Amino acid sequence: MGKKNMIRKPIVPGDIYVFFQKSDSPTHPSYIRLDLNTGMWSVPFTLPSMSLHDQENGVYNSDPRAAYYKGKLYLFGRAPDNSIQVMTSADGQYWSDPVTLGTSKTCSAVMPYVFNDSLYVFYPGIDGGNPICCNKYDENLNQLNWWVAPQPASTIYPVGFSLDQQIVFFNSNGVLSMVDFNDNGFSGAGGSIGGYNLSLWPSTLDANTANALVVINFFRGTGTDSRLYQDDDGNVIDGINIYTAPSTALLESETAQERIVAVFYAENNPTRNLRCAVTKGLYFNVLSKQDTGISLAPNNCSPFAILIPQ
Incomplete structure (x- = not known):
């Protein structure tokens, strides 16, 4: 991974787009692109036409999230009135212009997924x-259906x-x-998994290897514990301290031993810089780390990475 490239290029399979809230523009989505063929980052770009929800009680819950579907990027955001807004791009x-998706309201960032050749948007409701x-x-963006889980999730996250196991994971009062x-x-009825707590x-x-399908959740520790965990056994990934929730992209997965995962996170220091760590294998040994030099907004702002499929 190298220095920033000033040129914005069209969407290329294998590139990674990372969306976030910058410290100097927290109420608008920004993004940066990583060209995996050259290892070059683009400069960050901000989209001022989409307004994101401002802080509540000193905390942001409005990270921009995206999906790649039918040859386009779909970028979603929680608007100031709690509605769900979306912008699209065919070339990156x-x-x-942003449009509002119906009358749905959310108390947090939304999470889009492509599943069964349709676009699904998950979010915690406000009531x-x-x-x-x-x-x-x-x-x-014609709405085909909608569902509400029968039990309260008690989450604002x-x-x-x-995608493969068709399970929704969430933070319910600090429990995965x-x-x-x-x-x-x-x-x-749902239920909790693991004997440990998570923040955010x-x-x-989905780490689909030749040996087995493994679903892995990555999360930040609770309280002052800023270490990065993964939920095979609640193990810590050494050498990574994170300020808010991480985002991950599976780069290679021939076998579990050769699994390569990129972890994007805000570093736990005063600048909260966006970083990328590349990990390998069963225990997610850190091969490299890179600091993009981009400062993320404080208090709950997390990056979201999406790998354009080959």
Whole structure:
């Protein structure tokens, strides 16, 4: 990984886009692109036409999140009135004006996923114990269906979704919890997993290897424990201290031993710089770390990385 490239290039399979809130522009989404072929970063770009929800009680809960679907990037944000807004780009350079998706309201950032050839958007609702909600859209953002989980999630944080195992993971009062989801909606009573707590929300990764399908959640420790954990056994990934929740991208996964995962995070220091750590193998040994020099906004602002599929 090298110095920044000033040129914004079209969407290229294998590139990684990282979306975030910059410290000097926290109420608008920004992004940076990593060219994995050259190892070069772009300079950061800010999209001032989309307004994100400002702080509540000194905390942001409005990280921009994106999905790649039908040849376009779809960028979602929590608007100042709690509505869900979206912008699209077919080339990674020029973006549409933001539009509001119906009457849905969210108390946090939303999490989009492409599943069964449709676009699904998960988010915690604003009423009734903050239940997890899901809207289904086509490529023109026509709403095809919607669901609300039957039980309150007691969360104001975004969720993670396992595409292959069809499980929604979320933070319920500091406990890593889950509920089943498929195209018929939410099912089962859900429950907690693991005997440890997490702060903020999990970054969920389907690590499909030749040996087995593994779903891994990465998260920050609670309280003053800023270490990065992964949930195989609540293990710590050495050498990474994070300020808010991480985001992950699976780069290679021939076997579990050869698994390469990139972790994007805000460093736990006064500047909160966006960093990328490349890890390998069963125990996520850190191969390299790079500081982008971009300062993220304080108090809950986390990056979101998306790998453009090959």
